[in-house]
Amino acid sequence: MALSVREVGDIPVNGRGMPMRGDEEGAEHPARPPSRRGVLAGGAAFAAAGLLARPARAAVRLRLAHGLPRAHPVHRAMLHFADLVSERSGGEITVTLYADGVLGEEPTLLDQVRTGTLDMTKASASVLDVVSPLYRLFDIPFLLRDKEHWRKVVSGAPGERILQAPGPSGMTGLCFYDAGARSFYGRRPIARPEDLAGLKIRVQPSPTMVRMVQTLGAEAVPLPWGVVYTALQTGLIDGAENNLTALIYGRHAEVTRHYAYTEHTMVPDVLLIGARTWAALRPPLRDIVRAAAAESAMLQSALWANAEEASRAGAERLGVVFSYPDKAPFIARLSAMRREFMTDPTLAPLIAQVEGA
Known part of the structure; x- marks a missing residue:
């Protein structure tokens, strides 16, 4: 294994490129002429040391x-x-x-x-x-x-x-x-698309997500993650759509009571x-x-x-009620949106590949 720069610097070498004994260190034998073999070996050792001593790559x-x-x-x-x-x-x-x-x-x-x-x-x-x-x-x-x-x-x-x-x-x-899968949650139960009518639902700043929520009859409110808790707490929004862990990591279980497993996307x-x-x-x-x-x-x-698993258990302890609405009415309401994506020349081949997976 090649020596590191530190290893070369820490081990004194003699004219033969070998580690020196204590009686060889310094100038104790200044008049001893080196042999030709020793000169060549020493030159090779110092050349190797020079290569190894090149600056390391920048971090x-x-x-x-x-x-x-x-x-x-x-x-x-x-x-x-x-x-x-x-x-x-x-x-x-x-x-x-x-x-x-x-x-x-x-x-x-x-x-x-x-x-x-x-x-x-x-x-x-x-x-x-x-x-x-x-x-x-x-x-x-x-x-x-x-x-x-x-x-x-x-x-x-x-x-x-x-x-x-x-x-x-x-x-x-x-x-x-x-x-995970994203689902709707808020202060009121959500069992069908009609239950979203008129509600202000937080979404990520995505035009597609805004349109999805609007198609379901709610008002889409794009907000960054860091302000969703306060928006729920103050009533600026009535609910949100996100994965299960948001209830605990975002503390949303403290300010909502119903989580409906619509699982409309997996983002x-x-x-x-x-x-x-x-x-x-x-x-x-x-x-x-x-x-x-x-x-x-x-x-x-x-x-x-x-x-x-831990998020659901923690949310239940805080009083959140979980439900499993029939997805068919949600799928039917959003079917036109899905068909439009199929006409997108960029996405259509990929969608076909995904549907066949």
Whole structure:
């Protein structure tokens, strides 16, 4: 194994390129002429030492920010990602995480990654039209049948195509994180589309999600994640649509009473890296980052399953009532929207691939 610079510097060598004994150190034998063999060996040793003493590659320091709490499965998976990247790059890459929206909410973080002031972020696929229009696939109501179907899509050819699709932002998708199925919840029971009529429902800032809620008869209110609790508490909104863990991680169970498993979409989170940062990485480092992201997604999937179970139990203790409405009326109300997506030349081939998965 080649010696590191530190190892070469810590071990004195003699004219034969061998570790010196105590009586050989310093100038105790200044008049002893070196042999030709010793000169050659010594020259080779010093040449090798010179090569090894070249400056190490500059450290790559990446900043990764998101708006979720530190206890969230996505944050814990990202910690694993950071550890893997550091270990496998030999410390050449370090990733510093910023949670809880300390650097801004999702739209702000995406802007920072696009402009190169932030290296990486996590964003919901619902807001990633800025990366590629293919991400709109996940906003199509009731396209994904169940969790097993979702896994086939994100781990197969459709998911890989979406992550690798070039877009106007230049951001690169690294992996999908499980964010469960999205359903409606609020102060009142929701058993059919008519129960949403006139309600103000928070949605992510996605035109597709706004239209979906409007088609169901409610008023769509786009709001960033960090203000949803206050909006529910003050009555600015009557309800929201999100996955089960929002009840606990967002504390929404404190200010809502009914959660209806409509499961209208299954929108993953996406780990993204900026174009400038990605271009600056050497190909071997890119491979390390991609592999670490994929492994962090596997861990996150297991953490997510536990989080959903714990979230439901915690929400029930706070008095939230869970229901399972018939999905057929919701599907029927949104069928025209689905047909329109099929006429989109960008999405239609991908939708057909997903439906056949």
